Amino acid sequence: MEYGLSIAQSIAELGVLTVIAGIFLYIILRNHQKQEDINTKLFQAILDQLRVGNSHVLTEEEDRVAMKIDKTINMLLQSAVTDLGASRAMVARYHNGGKDMNSISFLKFSVTNESVNIGYKPVISDFQSQFRAMLAYPIEEIDKTGGSFISNVEDVKSKDPGTYEVLKGRGLRSFYAYKLTNTSGYVIGAVVITYTTDNKMQEEPEYVRQYVDHLGSQISGLMNAKDM
Secondary structure (H helix, E strand, O other), X not given: OHHHHHHHHHHHHHOHHHHHHHHHHHHHHHHHHHHHHHHHHHHHHHHHHHHHHOOOOOOHHHHHHHHHHHHHHHHHHHHHHHHHOOOEEEEEEEEEEEEOOXXXXXXXXXXXXXXXXXXXXXXXXXXXXXXXXXXXXXXXXXXXXXXXXXXXXXXXXXXXXXXXXXXXXXXXXXXXXXXXEOOOOOEEEEEEEEEOOOOHHHHOHHHHHHHHHHHHHHHHXXXXXXXX
């Protein structure tokens, strides 16, 4: 009521055109402020992306160590494919994939190492900067228990249809992912073994568990090494 009276009083004192002009000016200024807020958030998001891309340049010694670690990891994965008769073995590492408008980090992962059995096409290029939510069920299990043992992907269908469609779409029958950790015990990724046919995960589950758990510990140690 008071707001209506103040407008009427303004019209009486200043005239209709003056009041209308004032209202339009207020609306323009308010919209301008909103746009400035949006621009500020966009600018901050760009800065965050630049910070993420500002990576450390390896020294010659760091590059030598990194290459040796990478080579050793690949050898371990190839041995796992052979020993377990797996379709493929991979290392997936967690990383920050930038931030949203509220400066909340995107949770992503990338496959950095892969070994495949004869007749299987590598998928490493398909799994770069993927949202972890794409494989929500196994990633949640890894965080809770250290590993996600799926001997039959059909068992996941009712638990997480999204994960089921991803695994089934890749023709997978069995899938085991075991945690990779830093020196503080924080999960930083996973070593993954997959099968597309009848396999040891179904025939000798404990053997596969023990093998992959040990493999995960070996790779974690390598990823945390400062020298080799």
